[in-house]
Amino acid sequence: MPRFEKTDTNPESMQASSANSPSPVDWLGANFVNPFVNTLCIEPANAVAWAVDTSSGQKEAHRLTPLPVPRQSAKTTFPEVLCQGVASAMGSVIPYALAGRLTGNTMRFAGATLQAEGVLAKFAQSEKAAQILGGGIYDGMKETHAGETHLRNGAAGAVNFAILEYWKRASKSSTLGRALDRFYAGMFGAFAHIAVARPDVMCLDRKSSDLDMGSAILTNGLMNALLPGTQEGIRLLQDKATIKMGLGVPVDRYLKTSNLARHDFSGKNESSLLEQNRWARIEPNAQFSSYQHGSDMVSLKGDACKWTFLHELQHRKEALSGKAEPGFVRAASLLSKDSDQAWYVYKSVRLAQEIRAELANYHRTALPKYSDAVYELKIKIPYSGAAGGVPYITIWRIEFKEFMRSKGKYRPERDFSVRHTDRELESEANKLNVRLSARQPYAAEAISSVMARPDLKTEQVTRVFKHINEFLDPRQAHTILLPLDRLAMQTLRLAAKPEKVAQGTNPTCGPASVEYITYVKHPENAADLISQVVRRHKYDCADGSSIIVNGLNVLPERYWHRSFANQLFQTTAVNVHWQRKNNLEPWLTKDDSPNIDIAPGKTRYQRLATTQLNESPYRLIDYSKEPPALIYDRLPPALKDDPADPLMNHESLNDINNQINGAAGGAVALPWDLSSPQQLNSLLAARRLTGKLPVITVVDSKHPLFRDGLSDPSAGSWHSVVIKSFDPIEKVVSLFNPWGNLIDNVSIKQVFEANKEQKVTGSHKTL
Amino acid sequence: MTEIANIGCIKRLQLPDGWTATRQVLAQFGNSYLYHYGRTDTLDIQLSIFYRGMLVSSLSGKAFERILKKEPHELSAETVLSISEVLGNCAQPDLYELDRARTITLADKKVIDVEGRFEEFPLENRTIFINGGNDGCAVLEIIYSGPKDLFSKHAAAIDHSLKTIEWK
Numbered sequence: 001m002p003r004f005e006k007t008d009t010n011p012e013s014m015q016a017s018s019a020n021s022p023s024p025v026d027w028l029g030a031n032f033v034n035p036f037v038n039t040l041c042i043e044p045a046n047a048v049a050w051a052v053d054t055s056s057g058q059k060e061a062h063r064l065t066p067l068p069v070p071r072q073s074a075k076t077t078f079p080e081v082l083c084q085g086v087a088s089a090m091g092s093v094i095p096y097a098l099a100g101r102l103t104g105n106t107m108r109f110a111g112a113t114l115q116a117e118g119v120l121a122k123f124a125q126s127e128k129a130a131q132i133l134g135g136g137i138y139d140g141m142k143e144t145h146a147g148e149t150h151l152r153n154g155a156a157g158a159v160n161f162a163i164l165e166y167w168k169r170a171s172k173s174s175t176l177g178r179a180l181d182r183f184y185a186g187m188f189g190a191f192a193h194i195a196v197a198r199p200d201v202m203c204l205d206r207k208s209s210d211l212d213m214g215s216a217i218l219t220n221g222l223m224n225a226l227l228p229g230t231q232e233g234i235r236l237l238q239d240k241a242t243i244k245m246g247l248g249v250p251v252d253r254y255l256k257t258s259n260l261a262r263h264d265f266s267g268k269n270e271s272s273l274l275e276q277n278r279w280a281r282i283e284p285n286a287q288f289s290s291y292q293h294g295s296d297m298v299s300l301k302g303d304a305c306k307w308t309f310l311h312e313l314q315h316r317k318e319a320l321s322g323k324a325e326p327g328f329v330r331a332a333s334l335l336s337k338d339s340d341q342a343w344y345v346y347k348s349v350r351l352a353q354e355i356r357a358e359l360a361n362y363h364r365t366a367l368p369k370y371s372d373a374v375y376e377l378k379i380k381i382p383y384s385g386a387a388g389g390v391p392y393i394t395i396w397r398i399e400f401k402e403f404m405r406s407k408g409k410y411r412p413e414r415d416f417s418v419r420h421t422d423r424e425l426e427s428e429a430n431k432l433n434v435r436l437s438a439r440q441p442y443a444a445e446a447i448s449s450v451m452a453r454p455d456l457k458t459e460q461v462t463r464v465f466k467h468i469n470e471f472l473d474p475r476q477a478h479t480i481l482l483p484l485d486r487l488a489m490q491t492l493r494l495a496a497k498p499e500k501v502a503q504g505t506n507p508t509c510g511p512a513s514v515e516y517i518t519y520v521k522h523p524e525n526a527a528d529l530i531s532q533v534v535r536r537h538k539y540d541c542a543d544g545s546s547i548i549v550n551g552l553n554v555l556p557e558r559y560w561h562r563s564f565a566n567q568l569f570q571t572t573a574v575n576v577h578w579q580r581k582n583n584l585e586p587w588l589t590k591d592d593s594p595n596i597d598i599a600p601g602k603t604r605y606q607r608l609a610t611t612q613l614n615e616s617p618y619r620l621i622d623y624s625k626e627p628p629a630l631i632y633d634r635l636p637p638a639l640k641d642d643p644a645d646p647l648m649n650h651e652s653l654n655d656i657n658n659q660i661n662g663a664a665g666g667a668v669a670l671p672w673d674l675s676s677p678q679q680l681n682s683l684l685a686a687r688r689l690t691g692k693l694p695v696i697t698v699v700d701s702k703h704p705l706f707r708d709g710l711s712d713p714s715a716g717s718w719h720s721v722v723i724k725s726f727d728p729i730e731k732v733v734s735l736f737n738p739w740g741n742l743i744d745n746v747s748i749k750q751v752f753e754a755n756k757e758q759k760v761t762g763s764h765k766t767l
Numbered sequence: 768m769t770e771i772a773n774i775g776c777i778k779r780l781q782l783p784d785g786w787t788a789t790r791q792v793l794a795q796f797g798n799s800y801l802y803h804y805g806r807t808d809t810l811d812i813q814l815s816i817f818y819r820g821m822l823v824s825s826l827s828g829k830a831f832e833r834i835l836k837k838e839p840h841e842l843s844a845e846t847v848l849s850i851s852e853v854l855g856n857c858a859q860p861d862l863y864e865l866d867r868a869r870t871i872t873l874a875d876k877k878v879i880d881v882e883g884r885f886e887e888f889p890l891e892n893r894t895i896f897i898n899g900g901n902d903g904c905a906v907l908e909i910i911y912s913g914p915k916d917l918f919s920k921h922a923a924a925i926d927h928s929l930k931t932i933e934w935k
Contacts, residue, residue: 717794
């Protein structure tokens with residue numbers, strides 16, 4: 001029970017100051033701040049110090065001196081009593097609620113460790129019991145005063161909280177009504193506390209006491225009114241922290257706070273399953289619903305229904321009981337003799353696990369016949385989709401390969417795909433899902449679709465998620481408020497389907513082609529680029545140069561028809577090339593001008609404020625000049641058709657790729673001049689064999705393949721496209737066009753013609 | 768008096784007095800072209816002829832054609848939504864405050880006439896969307912835009928100029 005009646009260290013001075021009409025600030029300090037700090041900080045600190053001193057056998061007391069509070073006397077005014085009461089109630093409610101929570105956690109830990117059952121388990125899980133014990137322990141640890149003992153104080157605290165927790169309240173009354181109920185309970189509790197802790201003051205013939213019963217009763221009443229909210233706030237904070245640390249929340253707590261709270265679990269099977277899993281911990285808002293044996297954690301998707309919940313609890317129950325183990329041992333013993341038979345046994349064990357998990361839900365409908373239901377499930381389950389839509393049978397096959405490789409020692413960690421058993425990947429995917437799902441309802445699908453890409457290694461997918469998590473990390477201090485959840489979704493979708501890369505209405509077909517190849521081969525590098533640019537407004541190239549990407553370049557475009565993720569990658573890519581250049585070759589040669597030099601790091605591809613909504617707003621600008629000058633103004637007339645042109649050729653694109661993806665993979669852009677269709681054919685055949693497709697080539701956009709059926713396009717120019725795949729037998733390729741489309745079945749002859757049809761003399765200029 | 772000739776499906780268009788070609792941006796995106804015309808006494812007002820360089824989807828193209836086949840009429844919100852790809856930024860409510868969208872006839876050819884403003888800048892705008900091909904997928908745009916006072920001042924002259932258009 002909070003008290004403040006004995007904290008005045010200098011009563012005379014306080015009385016004196018009180019008599020001399022103190023200033024409002026002093027009055028508030030003495031009557032509100034001091035009692036608040038005393039009950040919130042000093043009392044708990046002294047209680048802990050007492051416990052430490054006592055347990056270590058130290059006689060010398062280490063205590064903090066409480067701040068002075070005016071003593072209650074005949075001269076004390078009602079506002080003073082009220083103010084001190086409110087402050088003490090507000091200050092003390094937090095330590096008491098914390099004590100209850102700590103005790104509850106200890107009881108739960110003990111219960112889970114001992115796998116307590118029955119009444120003991122219920123007691124260990126009881127939050128009321130935890131608060132009574134916690135309150136009692138805290139009161140017992142507090143400093144004693146005249147007429148008190150630690151033991152009696154502890155018992156008094158427990159009695160007080162027993163009254164607070166079990167006081168009958170009218171649950172249907174209004175908020176004010178409930179608060180008043182709690183207030184009355186608190187008053188009564190305070191009275192009981194005093195009766196146990198200080199029976200001497202309860203004598204009817206007592207003359208005086210240093211205890212102000214009225215203040216104590218008022219304070220306890222107020223504290224009790226504040227207690228439920230504080231308890232819930234601390235519970236929520238703890239839940240958030242444990243989820244973040246990957247420890248999940250207790251199942252009973254999850255059932256109270258999740259969308260399952262409104263469901264009834266009183267059915268015989270359900271309540272029995274819940275009892276058997278009373279110590280389970282739940283990880284809410286996970287990427288997939290599953291049970292992870294290693295960490296004994298039931299992961300549930302944000303939208304997991306009651307039946308998924310029960311299904312996963314059944315998996316947990318089975319895993320802990322080792323029910324499937326004899327089956328796995330039998331399958332292992334068959335491995336050396338007959339692998340087909342071993343597969344059959346393994347599959348049967350896994351199927352039986354899923355059937356039992358499904359049957360855990362079957363009581364919900366009138367089960368016509370148990371054997372019929374099992375028969376139906378036997379047929380249905382193997383080909384029904386598990387996580388990410390992959391059929392169970394496929395997942396079991398992958399698991400069985402691992403089972404064979406480990407000579408029968410492997411056990412499925414989870415109830416689906418081995419691909420998802422990588423802990424780091426799971427952790428990153430779950431973190432990403434938790435961060436995105438509140439604002440992006442399709443986050444789980446986007447994450448799954450990246451994981452479903454068969455050509456990516458687990459480490460690559462993990463790194464994609466890790467980099468996206470970096471910029472979504474709420475601890476990151478972003479200088480500009482960006483739509484990061486949207487950017488994360490765009491990056492995920494590009495990683496899942498690189499064909500979504502688009503240049504919009506910008507002349508960035510070359511960088512967009514490099515972007516496409518990066519998302520195909522190294523999506524983790526694309527995610528890294530976006531993460532660096534968003535977090536630091538800089539990008540570190542492979543050669544160690546640091547590229548500045550700032551100003552309007554890092555604000556989402558609204559008018560130029562490409563996603564923010566496309567915008568960041570493409571404009572950064574142009575800057576990766578231009579901020580490392582020291583001359584204007586090949587766009588300006590010594591024949592054109594005696595001065596072709598530019599200061600390295602000073603030329604940037606920068607977005608400018610504009611009202612020309614049908615033109616790309618980017619310009620190459622030389623910031624070494626004062627005022628900054630457009631590179632466009634120095635170009636020869638033949639190249640002056642588009643001021644937003646980033647001036648890229650195949651060498652620039654290879655340079656960008658080397659800086660983003662490393663030089664080990666070789667060139668990603670074919671040479672400008674292809675001498676014959678045969679040369680193109682042999683180049684593509686060699687690249688196909690060495691895994692170096694896709695590759696960028698240059699075409700004339702006036703070629704019929706790209707001119708949209710227009711008989712006479714009024715304009716056209718060099719354009720970069722990507723040869724996505726090559727069929728050496730049919731001699732056809734599949735093209736990715738950064739305008740946002742795929743063109744299949746294009747013959748080598750057509751590609752060669754498009755590469756040659758209208759060549760701009762003296763320049764290697766592309767869009 | 769300046770005359771525009773031979774751009775896309777436009778054979779001829781007389782510009783109002785005082786208007787001349789200012790600049791052009793070719794092939795910025797695919798086969799796009801953008802021709803700007805303005806006045807010598809102010810740079811703030813502009814008439815442009817724009818082809819976006821790529822076709823709209825056949826679904827949008829068909830919807831565009833269907834609308835143009837009907838007698839001149841005001842477009843409902845649903846109709847605007849059905850051709851949002853054709854109308855581009857003008858169909859984005861967060862970018863463009865649409866006052867009016869209707870079909871009109873210019874030299875016996877039906878076109879979509881959209882009026883409104885880009886509030887962010889702010890720029891008053893009138894855009895004529897023309898079916899530049901055979902299937903509604905190649906969309907040519909005549910864009911008239913500028914600050915409110917100048918826009919209103921020259922609106923009648925531009926309207927008169929549009930009536931001089933001849934098609935190929």
